[in-house]
Amino acid sequence: MKNSISILVVDDEPENFDVIEGLFLNQDYELSYAPSGQDALESLGNFFHPDIILLDVMMPGIDGIEVCRQIKAMPEWQAVPIIMITALTSKEDLAHCLAAGADDFISKPVNSLELRARVHSMVRIKQQYDQIQNWSKLQQSTIELLESSLTELRGNLAGSLSHELNTPLNGILSSFLLLDSYLDEMDAEEIQEIINIGTTSAKRLEKVTQKFLTYLYLELKTDKFLNDRTPDMDIQGAETETSLISDIATDKAKAFERSNDLTLEIQDATIRFTSQHLQWLIDELLDNAFKFSEPQTPVKISGQVIDEVFQLSISDSGRGMTQEQIDKIGAFMQFERYYYEQQGVGLGLKIAQKIVNLYEGKILISSTYQQETIVQIELPVAHGVISNPLATVPEKL
Numbered sequence: 001m002k003n004s005i006s007i008l009v010v011d012d013e014p015e016n017f018d019v020i021e022g023l024f025l026n027q028d029y030e031l032s033y034a035p036s037g038q039d040a041l042e043s044l045g046n047f048f049h050p051d052i053i054l055l056d057v058m059m060p061g062i063d064g065i066e067v068c069r070q071i072k073a074m075p076e077w078q079a080v081p082i083i084m085i086t087a088l089t090s091k092e093d094l095a096h097c098l099a100a101g102a103d104d105f106i107s108k109p110v111n112s113l114e115l116r117a118r119v120h121s122m123v124r125i126k127q128q129y130d131q132i133q134n135w136s137k138l139q140q141s142t143i144e145l146l147e148s149s150l151t152e153l154r155g156n157l158a159g160s161l162s163h164e165l166n167t168p169l170n171g172i173l174s175s176f177l178l179l180d181s182y183l184d185e186m187d188a189e190e191i192q193e194i195i196n197i198g199t200t201s202a203k204r205l206e207k208v209t210q211k212f213l214t215y216l217y218l219e220l221k222t223d224k225f226l227n228d229r230t231p232d233m234d235i236q237g238a239e240t241e242t243s244l245i246s247d248i249a250t251d252k253a254k255a256f257e258r259s260n261d262l263t264l265e266i267q268d269a270t271i272r273f274t275s276q277h278l279q280w281l282i283d284e285l286l287d288n289a290f291k292f293s294e295p296q297t298p299v300k301i302s303g304q305v306i307d308e309v310f311q312l313s314i315s316d317s318g319r320g321m322t323q324e325q326i327d328k329i330g331a332f333m334q335f336e337r338y339y340y341e342q343q344g345v346g347l348g349l350k351i352a353q354k355i356v357n358l359y360e361g362k363i364l365i366s367s368t369y370q371q372e373t374i375v376q377i378e379l380p381v382a383h384g385v386i387s388n389p390l391a392t393v394p395e396k397l
Helices: 013-024 037-043 062-072 089-100 113-184 188-228 243-255 277-290 323-327 347-357
Strands: 005-010 029-034 051-055 084-087 104-107 262-266 299-306 309-316 362-368 370-380 395-396
Touching: 005 013, 005 037, 013 029, 013 113, 029 037, 029 323, 037 062, 051 062, 051 113, 062 084, 062 089, 084 113, 089 104, 104 113, 113 188, 188 347, 243 262, 243 277, 243 299, 277 299, 277 309, 277 347, 277 370, 347 362, 347 370
Parallel strands: 005 029, 005 051, 051 084, 084 104, 262 299
Antiparallel strands: 262 395, 299 309, 309 370, 362 370
């Protein structure tokens, strides 16, 4: 990385370069020399990469004014300041210099203090310009990234959320239409079957709606925390026993009819977490663990206090994810939906991340594709409260 300022001196008299070089001796400038305008034009970008150009006006061949005009016509060099060094003193001559694109000029004989001051001024202007350009490039990159993300988000919304809303709505509507049209022709068993289809669809719609509302709630919570940096009193004073994790996991395993697949090794402790947030966190992670692994494959939850931090791990032997998929985890993001029929809107892992971030905890997702996924979480322990610091109790359901 270049630290010194590069100055290109263009002058047909080498003695003038020697004088200028002496003026900048022991200063943070790197000087280069071109003996003619033609040499300067041919060497820009090849041998010379100047930050500032000191250009003599009166030179044989291509004079300084024409050299200046040609340099300023090159897009890559337009921003490089050019200081004209001239023995001409008439206002008309100086106007020609400025019209050619010169940024400043200095009269011969050169005064050392004046030259250094003008060069320093041009350096400051050039650095400000470079900074603005860098900000502009960063802004453009950010805009392009946001546009790409929004395009992807729109696609995910169209592909997942609409499906997850329409499917249960169609189930509910179809149930009512069937009952409305054929109720008199149905026996009690058929009516009950139609009611069960409608009830299942309604519960699925409720689950999608609640998950979406949970995500919006956490999004607003996160924005408020990032913008205000004010402590959330509900979070600050929260305390929940880790035994709740076992209760949530047990219920979730029963719902998936996979109680025999679940292994629990949870140390008794008290963590700084609301019970509602812990419910959401474990529910989302286990929902994914059971959904994306086959029955009769293990799902394990372990947790213990290490250095006053509760280390929680949830693993499954399911289809896993590639590193690229892990890197792209976001709201409404689902992977390989065309290959695997699955319910959900792709919010689970994003919800988990947002919950953990609210407590300034850590979440790490590691996975081996088609083999396993492990989610490791660090949660804050309530100060001075560890129920059982000596051991974890394995439990096989």
